[in-house]
Amino acid sequence: MRSNHSASRVVWTLTLCTSLALLGDSTLYAVLPSYHPAVGIGVVQVGWLLSMNRLVRPPLNMLSGWLSQRLGPRTPYIVGLSIGALSTIGYSLCRGFWPLLAMRALWGVAWALLAVSAYGLMLDVTVESTRGRLAGIYTSISYFGGALGAMGGGFLVDALGFSPAMFILGALSIGASLLALTLPRTQHLPARHVAPGVSLAWRPRLQAWAHALRRLDARLWLVLALSFAHRFLFAGVFYSTFGLYLQQTLGESLHVGAAVIGVASFTGTVLFLRNVVSVLVGPGLGYLSDVLGERSRVLLLGEVLGVAALACLALADSLWISAAGVLLAAMAYGIVPPMLVSWMGDLTRTGARGTIVGGYQTMGDLGSGVGPLVAYALAAAWGLSAVYGLGAALCALTVPLILLVRSRAAGRAPLAVADHGAHGA
Template structure:
């Protein structure tokens, strides 16, 4: 079990590295191609929208043709397109490569989450998913430092090419090692649907009430991630344009987001195994909006640090806890498909919202854009909690 979790942590690190490098490099790319804030944000949106949309067919395929090959494409395939993005001669060519990077990445999460959760007994699923999250968090944590260091020393293009070459090799090695670990590493153990998560009210999984409850919790988890990811996508540009910092320092600033997220994933998974994923989603969802709003009040790098740490802790809490809730409330036959829907919404949604926030920034400024984003997130979370409360109060059975 320990060996398999380690392999999946490494795979998760490689999967996210090239995409995590994009936001810190936006100030460099903006200057290179002489584009505005909205166009710079569109580069990240091109990736995230394609990444989100591709989760739907990838999740369906994972349930039918197996997961190991999709994990290879999600690591080495992503890295190859990342290398090409770093070699882009024009802005529009880079847009195309960002789309392909997203398409190839779509199969990783719907394939890996069920495999990771199947390596442990049901009562430890949250812990396992939290450990798996360390790979993604470490990737996000190291990406701003790698981007800032390589961009300063060798130019921003090297920050795509050099890490990309390393990840291509890593993906191939992991593919072989996972295969050698036996069929249990690439196939999910057939287990019945086991809804273990305590909720405001229990509803029979598969019933109309159970499906509406599942959808509501997915909305909370998805919205929190979408609004936070779309906000932090502009952290580097915010540091340059509003806080007056250098591009090098601005590229490293997202490090704080992922530093906050590093302990949050495993801790959130551990706590969810004990108090319930539903309750964790509600708390994190309600807190997310006010913390995003705080970004509108930031006036210096020093005041931005605690806010970015908190945003990181929240988004990396929402990720494994959302996965746990879905896995505990879906059957094996359609688990990757439902996860694909969730990933499509949470990853693709941030791409669309990034465009919207970029538009608001250019029209009204960073402060107003962040304030609107935070207020909207709070309204969504509060409305979802109210729906769950009303469903419990009326004793809805479908």
């Protein structure tokens, strides 16, 4: 049986490594809109550069999950960190649209490898009694570290220039790759032996996949669906439209006493504070799910808070109601992803969860990618209040869905097995 101390050390190492890996990507989101002339690109090309990494990820997530299942998650994670460091250093060396686009695609490959394998490794080294708290630590703090790094990266670019700043951030990412070498190896499925001259025909393999999908636990289907829904509504709709929402609500600036704060600065500050709230909420509610021994109860709380958040934004006629909506959204964001990851870990076996984790990440990427497109199309026709109201209604549908799946699964034994002996030195 692995010790809590050992699992905590692994999760904190993963958290630090992932935070360092995110520095370059997060900084680009902060500085490219204003620094694009310095790297030889136009304003329209900024959107493509910031989207390319997401466009390449969905087909790679499943491959990353398969690699984690065959090799163990440690190796793909270290490779992903190394590729990410290479892409960040590449930002400092490249000029012009096409070279930078190639570096962004390379970062997409890196993130597909390290995000999926990090979840797999975190789930492998935890047990049900600690998984909620440790998943809350990893999920909330690693992304908070990236957001904090974006602020520092922005100051670094202002002080030193784009290329030197990116080189420094790339060096920090190399440090993350070296730190990841201390992570343990965990169980994985051995590669199937195939006799010489015998090929694995594609038709039987597809039939086997279809059979496995038909037998997949309904709770895992629910986790995948909720991953899409949550990322669609919050990483997609809310995150991408919040600046526009504040501009329409407050105008171009906000007067606080004698000070005048630009809406862009205020948006960045509010979204940063949202990350702070998520960090405060995630580990605590994860621990509560460990104590209760039931992820779905805390997950229901997160979904209800999400409904309330979007409803506040839809009905807001004052700054205070808007602030309440942001606070509730931050709490939902701190609860739902850790609960989904923890529940997925409870329902899958050590060494055999790679493809499910890859599917989870793919559904989330699709949701966050489609969300902004749908939100802006509907906002142009109906307005943002209607978009948030529709989002609240869709989020509300997740509550009876969770209750239905939970009632049908009542009394069924969890699928997770063999928590002991899962990792070596």
